[in-house]
Amino acid sequence: TQLLEQSPQFLSIQEGENLTVYCNSSSVFSSLQWYRQEPGEGPVLLVTVVTGGEVKKLKRLTFQFGDARKDSSLHITAAQPGDTGLYLCAGWRGSARQLTFGSGTQLTVLP
């Protein structure tokens, strides 16, 4: 059973387009993290959101945590080929001391 549903699974867009990736759950998380993974490497943290309704910006990337702390989104403005990669959301359940990952979104930005 996948606690975190991530969509879409694959996304192929042209350079300059905008996109949004969604991460949804029926469970409440203490915090929600977004990672990016390159082929042959481990995931690397992009951002952590902790407070319900929190919005964080990282250059052209905007991350939002849902008010109920059950869902999150990643919005990329004016995507560039360098944004290509696997994006993973992950929810931290503090009481269980466990990090649960979504299934990932493989993003390809074409020049």
Add this chain to the structure above:
Amino acid sequence: NAGVTQTPKFQVLKTGQSMTLQCAQDMNHEYMSWYRQDPGMGLRLIHYSVGAGITDQGEVPNGYNVSRSTTEDFPLRLLSAAPSQTSVYFCASSYLDRVPYEQYFGPGTRLTVT
């Protein structure tokens, strides 16, 4: 700092063989964990540890054992390898209960069981 190191990087096993995947970190992190990554399924937690001498099961623990005798090392043992254990394995470490709860991942071990 070397961060999180994993060995080996690649491994091929025959069904029924046993082996140990090594993981070490030099950041004095309390929390260490093992994940497996399969296509279309993200990363799934196998086992984790909140400190030396303490381990617990994650989402997919069957067929794997762990121990944590020191803060630095967290080896993963496959007792009797099966083709279903073909996967990429990642070890991660982090501080416990400290924002931003960032997990530092090793480079992974690609395991094939024939």
